[in-house]
Amino acid sequence: MKRKIPVVPCSGIGKSLGAAAREAAYVLAEDLRPDKTNIVALSLLVLGDEDARREVAGGAAIAIDGCKLECAAKGLACSGAAKVHKVAVFDVVRRHRGLKPEGVCDLNEDGLRLARATADEAAKIVDDIDAEVGHA
């Protein structure tokens, strides 16, 4: 069976962009590319959980981060991912200037749109990884 690409969103709880990162991961893994991606909890990687590390080790992975601290990308790098593809919500929001995301537990409509835009960018990365592996 082909390995699913691990997707790790940031767990940011203080800002809407962190919440959008989390929602984007769900949009990607549940709606857009359910057969090709799998969410891995960042908290498990932080703790060093063996099962979670095994899922990400040695292959390509996608980090979806809300802020410039890039906790998800760092967590993946520290957990042995061979290649970390970064999707930054703080960059995506710059490309969609009209959006004003608000809320953490319950994102407003703009927050959900931002999550969808972020997930769309991540889906392209999934397709690129897939094509690369397919041609390898």
Next chain:
Amino acid sequence: MPNLPRKKVGLISCSGEELAEGTVTRRAVRKVLESLRPEDTVTLCLPLFLAGGEGERAFARHYPTIAVDGCEKRCAALATEKYSAKPAAAIVVSGIGKETGCTVIGTARRLNESGIRLAEAVARRIVEETDRLLKKPRAKSSSEEIG
């Protein structure tokens, strides 16, 4: 009289993205921070411990923290202890779910009504622990506060 910094409690949720209980931890912590004990609490971002957030590590070394975990893996409690200091209190959502009968709680993406109720029960538990750590008088009954 010197202007001493107010003592606050740091709340650390596991936020586990794979489990609905992880979403419950987030909702409960935000509830406490935004409406139940906004003056007494701050949230600490768990992954920042790993990413080198010195502010988070320093806070947890010098102030009491409450780890709120979704499952028995207890990532928030163990990672806080590993990178900073042992939490002053630890709460596990799955345990409270069994106590309250809220066991079918929706998905990590969308909690159902039972999941929302569970988050409120967890928020009440966080308030109790916060008040205990700050030596505040016992909180009103939980239903009064949650409204």
